Amino acid sequence: MEPLERSAPIPDPLAPYLAVDRSQPRHECWVAGHMVAGLDGTASIHGRVGALSTAPDQDLFRRMRQIADVVMVGAQTVRSEGYAPMRLDEDAQTQRRVRGQSEMPPVAVVSRSLDLDWSSQVFAGAPEHARTIVITCAKADPERLAAAEQAATIIIAGEDRVEPAKALQALAGLGYRVVLCEGGPRWLGELVAADRLDELCLSISPMMGGDQLPVSVAPPGTGIAQFALQSTMVADDTLFLRYEAKPPEEGRS
Ligand SMILES: NC(=O)c1ccc[n+]([C@@H]2O[C@H](COP(=O)([O-])OP(=O)(O)OC[C@H]3O[C@@H](n4cnc5c(N)ncnc54)[C@H](OP(=O)(O)O)[C@@H]3O)[C@@H](O)[C@H]2O)c1
Numbered sequence: 001m002e003p004l005e006r007s008a009p010i011p012d013p014l015a016p017y018l019a020v021d022r023s024q025p026r027h028e029c030w031v032a033g034h035m036v037a038g039l040d041g042t043a044s045i046h047g048r049v050g051a052l053s054t055a056p057d058q059d060l061f062r063r064m065r066q067i068a069d070v071v072m073v074g075a076q077t078v079r080s081e082g083y084a085p086m087r088l089d090e091d092a093q094t095q096r097r098v099r100g101q102s103e104m105p106p107v108a109v110v111s112r113s114l115d116l117d118w119s120s121q122v123f124a125g126a127p128e129h130a131r132t133i134v135i136t137c138a139k140a141d142p143e144r145l146a147a148a149e150q151a152a153t154i155i156i157a158g159e160d161r162v163e164p165a166k167a168l169q170a171l172a173g174l175g176y177r178v179v180l181c182e183g184g185p186r187w188l189g190e191l192v193a194a195d196r197l198d199e200l201c202l203s204i205s206p207m208m209g210g211d212q213l214p215v216s217v218a219p220p221g222t223g224i225a226q227f228a229l230q231s232t233m234v235a236d237d238t239l240f241l242r243y244e245a246k247p248p249e250e251g252r253s
Contacts, residue, residue: 004232013056014063016231017201017242018095022067025198026245027165028172031072032199033181033188034064035215042210043185047080052210056235057203061182064201066092068105068180070133070171074187075111083107083122085130105180108133108171109152110162110187114144118151126152135167164194189218192225199244200227206237 010016022030036053037043045051053061065071065086073083086104088096093103107122107130114136118124126132134152136145139160148154157166171179181188181197191197202215227243234240 006234010233013060013233013235013240014066016233017064017067020067020199020230020242022178022199025177026247027196028168029069029177029179030198031168031179031181031191031196032067032201033183033191033197033216034061034201035183035185035188036061036203036205037215038205038207038210040208040210041214042208043183043213043215045207045210047211049081049183052205052207053203054205054236054238057205057238057240060203060240062087063092065105065180066096067178069101069176069178070108070180071105072108072110072135072171072179072181072187074184075109075113075116076186077182077184078109078116078122082120083109085122085126085132102129104130105176106130106133106153108135108155108176108179110135110167112137112140112161114140114148116148118147123151133171135162135170137162162190164191164196168196183215185213185215185217189216189222192216193218193222195225195245197225197245199242202241202243204239204241 036057038052066088071086088104096103123132132152133155134148135155135157137158137160138156155170157163157170226246228246230244231242
């Protein structure tokens with residue numbers, strides 16, 4: 001064991017995340033999860049994440065979208081958190097252009113039920129160049145699908161459920177190579193079960209007593225995925241851990 005010593009402050013906490021080479025994904029896309037957990041592993045407080053996220057975490061969470069070609073999120077998180085199109089400051093947009101990315105990543109919402117409010121900001125407020133994407137399955141309700149098509153770009157990725165690999169293949173086909181998954185735990189668990197989580201940026205918030213919802217809810221029968229710690233940062237009492245998936249022969253059981 002070795003202590004993680006505090007050292008000189010990092011001028012820009014996003015810099016270590018921007019420096020990661022995500023150009024060689026193990027599969028279709030590089031998938032980075034960004035989540036916050038309490039000390040007891042909880043992923044929400046009274047059904048929302050806001051109270052769990054400290055000021056430095058919120059700041060990093062917003063800015064992290066700069067790394068993404070697309071920001072992927074489960075439908076329940078959209079329903080409970082009231083998602084809106086991504087916003088990045090001028091500087092971040094310029095840096096994205098230099099890196100060959102679009103100015104703004106679109107949001108991609110995963111849903112089977114398509115029980116979503118098409119007049120909400122995340123759909124109605126999205127600019128044409130970053131139109132929100134809905135990833136659903138062939139057995140989605142046809143009427144709801146027709147409504148979804150008016151509000152979003154549709155990807156069908158599976159028969160009666162969205163299959164992570166198919167969803168990511170479709171996103172890669174549209175040129176989205178770096179996928180930032182902002183949860184929620186159930187959709188993240190699907191990605192873990194399909195061995196599609198390449199990176200996890202996990203903030204540990206100095207709180208306990210939230211909902212009984214862990215950061216990842218993998219479907220029954222999912223094997224154990226293992227990760228290697230790549231970097232750590234601390235701001236006040238919040239820890240920022242960055243992990244990458246270990247190769248399958250090392251990391252899966
Ligand atoms: N701690 C954090 O960092 C963090 C991050 C995000 C969210 N949260 C919290 O987590 C909670 C929501 O998370 P959650 O785990 O309940 O939900 P979620 O993962 O956000 O969304 C689950 C929904 O996604 C869709 N979905 C998931 N897998 C699917 C599949 N294979 N095929 C088709 N659709 C699929 C379904 O939508 P339909 O029901 O529409 O079919 C499902 O109900 C909220 O309380 C939120 O505040 C915490």
